[in-house]
Amino acid sequence: MRRILGRANSLNVMKVLWACAELGLNFVREDLGGPFGGLDTPAYRALNPNRLVPVLVEPDGWSMWESNAILRYLAATYGKGTALWPDDPRARARADQWMDWQQTAANAALGPAFVQMYRTPPEKRDETVIAKSLARAAEVFRLLEEHLAAQPFVAGEAFSLGDIPIGCHVYRYLHMPIERPDFPALAAYHARLSARPGYAAHVAVGVT
Template sequence: MRRIWGRANSSNVMKLLWLAEELSIPYERVDAGGPFGITDTATYRTMNPNGLVPSLEEDGFTLWESNAILRYLAGEHGAGAPIWPAEPRARARIDQWMDWQQTTLNRPQTVVFLGLIRTKPEQRDTAAIAQGVIAAGKVWGLLDRELAVHPYVVGEALTLADIALGVHVHRWFSFEIERPDTPHLRAWYDRLLGRPAYARHCAQPVT
């Protein structure tokens, strides 16, 4: 039995649902985190001491950190396929962008997301949000330049790098903000929207 713990509107949970559908991996999802709670319970904390979502549970094996779970699931079900190739340099290139999502993109993108989506208008720090938009715009601009050369993040095919970053590009284009012109990023987003699994799990109202 494979169980994904986490509310469906979490970007990090969306990554797993999207990958599972792309690779036809069966799973059961349990709502946890946010209004669903559970993450503070002792039982959940033995599985994920961070008290965050997602967590993966598979016949007694547990794992946390969304990108680590992506790699694990792809290794089990898609190893060697373009989505998670075996060749070390090809794999390293994907890892590079996955780490970049967590370390470089998340910082400004989270400021904008929490400020605009999770904060009441009267409580917003508009200066911090404006700075976040500028910073995130620069980060997305870097990816735009990469996508000028190939249709997906590392080349011709969808990989785990697209999954880690793709959940966030829907939010970026959904925010009511002024964005820099990034035609290649927009074309990639449109390409992702054409994938049923992305449309179903990631391109939903941002909450």
């Protein structure tokens, strides 16, 4: 059986779970990381020397780490010719650029505030870090808001692999208890994604 190693409330694990749902792939998920620990064991370090989640372990024992790379592998292996891995390389590239943007822009902007608010004890939180992070996140998500005001999905008219990491981050941004600008296109995008069973099951489960 395919194994996904990582706690369910990790955004990067959510991406892989959602991708498997879109592709109709069976899997079992194992709690690791955060309060579950287990990332410092020799066995886990042999799978991922970064000691982060997720790790994908295929039924034959082959494994890999890095969430967006896992998405590309799954789509290329099990979704050729589908919306997640179209034959047109330019269509794949259009989705791919947004996957990278999620890591380099969205995560870099919102991540510090999320870590402070959800992974840091209240007495150790730095309100200056939170404020700067949320201000930057508003700028970054305004760019996405303007992009999605012109088209329903990040790569165009159809759902693509790029929507998986972006959709996870949009959910987090829209559901954190923070002040944010009014972004109607992001809200509509979230509503479209909410109709997808994999998103509803693995992403839209609360921010923790």
